[in-house]
Amino acid sequence: APLSTSLVAMYARCGRLDDALALFHKMPSRDTVSWNAMLSAYSQNGHLDDAQALFREMPKRDVVSWNILLVSYAQAGHIEESKQLFDAMPKRNLVSWNALLSVYAQNGHVEEAKHIFHIMPQKDLVSLTSILPAYAQTGHLEDAKALFDQMPERDVVLWTAMLDAYGQNGKLELAKGIFDDMPCQNLISWNAMLVAYAQNGYLEEAKHFFDVLPQRSIVSWNTMLLTYTLSGHILAARKTFDQMGERD
RNA sequence: AGGUCUGACUCUUU
Numbered sequence: 001a002p003l004s005t006s007l008v009a010m011y012a013r014c015g016r017l018d019d020a021l022a023l024f025h026k027m028p029s030r031d032t033v034s035w036n037a038m039l040s041a042y043s044q045n046g047h048l049d050d051a052q053a054l055f056r057e058m059p060k061r062d063v064v065s066w067n068i069l070l071v072s073y074a075q076a077g078h079i080e081e082s083k084q085l086f087d088a089m090p091k092r093n094l095v096s097w098n099a100l101l102s103v104y105a106q107n108g109h110v111e112e113a114k115h116i117f118h119i120m121p122q123k124d125l126v127s128l129t130s131i132l133p134a135y136a137q138t139g140h141l142e143d144a145k146a147l148f149d150q151m152p153e154r155d156v157v158l159w160t161a162m163l164d165a166y167g168q169n170g171k172l173e174l175a176k177g178i179f180d181d182m183p184c185q186n187l188i189s190w191n192a193m194l195v196a197y198a199q200n201g202y203l204e205e206a207k208h209f210f211d212v213l214p215q216r217s218i219v220s221w222n223t224m225l226l227t228y229t230l231s232g233h234i235l236a237a238r239k240t241f242d243q244m245g246e247r248d
Numbered sequence: 249a250g251g252u253c254u255g256a257c258u259c260u261u262u
Contacts, residue, residue, distance in 0.1 A: 002251035009252060036252040043253090067253040077262050098254040105255090129255040160256040167257095191257040198258090222258040 001027065005034040012041030036064045043072035063091045067099055074103040094122050102130040110134045125153060129161045136165035141174075156182065160189040167196030191219045198227040 004027045011020035020041040027034060035058045042051035051072045058065060066089045073082040086092070086100045097120040104113035113134045117127060128151055135144035148154070148162050159182045166175035175196040182189060190213055197206035210216070210224050221244045228237035 005251045007251095031251095033252045038252090040252060062252095064253045069253095071254070075262095093253090095254045100254090102255060124255095126255040132256085155256095157256045162256090164256065186256095188257045193257090195257060217257085219258045224258095226259070 001029060001031060001034060005037045008034065008037040008041060012037070012044050015045060017041060017045050017047070032058070032060050032062050032065070035059075036062070036068060039065060039068045043068050043075070046075065048072050048076045048078075063089070063093050063096060066090075067093075067095050070096065071099050071103070074099075074107070079103060079107055079109070094120075094124060094127075097121070098124070098126045098130060101127060105130050105134050108137075110137055125151065125155055125158055129158045132158075132161040132165050133168075136168050139169060141165060141169055141171065156184050156186055156189060159183075160192050163189065163196065164192045167192065167199065170200055172196055172200045172202065187215050187217055187220075190215075191217065191223065194220060195223050198223055203227065203231060203233075 004023060008020045008024050011017070011023065020038065024030070024034065024038045024041075035054070039051055039054050039058070042048075042054060051069060055061065055065060055069050066085065070082050070085045070089075073079075073085060082103050083100065086096065089096060097116065101113055101116045101120070104110075104116060113131060117123070117131045117134075120127065128147055132144050132148075135141065135147075144162070144165050148158070151158065159178060163175050163178040163182075166172075166178060175193065179185075179189065179193045194206060194209050194213070197203075197209055206224070206227060210220060213220060221240065225237055225240050225244070228234070228240055
């Protein structure tokens with residue numbers, strides 16, 4: 001059963017909802033974890049109605065089931081329902097709190113996000129990474145940096161969020177400082193640094209940074225394309241566009 | 249014991 005459950009989850013990640021469902025039905029026995037995997041499959045592929053139906057059908061629901069549905073509502077733009085679900089949950093874990101926090105943060109509900117962050121019983125890396133944009137949007141970079149410094153463990157996701165917070169507020173030097181201090185970098189952190197250059201008017205630096213990137217994604221290309229376009233460098237934009245691959 | 253849920257980059261969008 002664990003293997004089939006993993007396969008259901010894999011199909012879901014690849015957008016192969018039909019295969020996930022077929023396998024789910026073929027499973028000789030289904031426990032709550034496999035039901036949750038199918039629930040998550042619907043959720044990840046934007047099928048809120050099917051997720052709701054499955055949620056009601058499930059013989060047993062655990063905190064993970066509730067968490068999946070909470071996120072599913074938010075992804076469909078139903079923020080209020082998402083919160084109501086959180087309030088109705090029989091049991092909450094750290095993921096439930098983080099999920100609600102990120103729902104608020106990602107939808108611009110800055111005050112609600114900060115409130116949740118302060119009342120949640122425990123916090124981890126995910127909580128801090130989720131709340132950083134709320135601090136950044138309100139210009140409270142010192143608070144954000146203090147929380148960042150207090151965190152005993154930091155991963156590349158948190159470092160990148162901190163870099164981005166500085167970049168979004170025009171603090172190019174501080175963003176670059178974070179970038180240079182990162183113990184580990186990846187394509188996403190490179191893109192965040194690229195965006196920090198580009199959106200703060202450092203076109204030459206952005207161009208050079210882009211040119212020496214070990215890898216580029218569609219985000220890197222879009223960033224250069226938009227930067228050239230908005231700065232009136234139409235020929236450079238056209239050239240960038242022509243160099244873009246057809247796929248990401 | 250293990251398999252399912254939450255966090256970072258551009259644009260678009262609900």
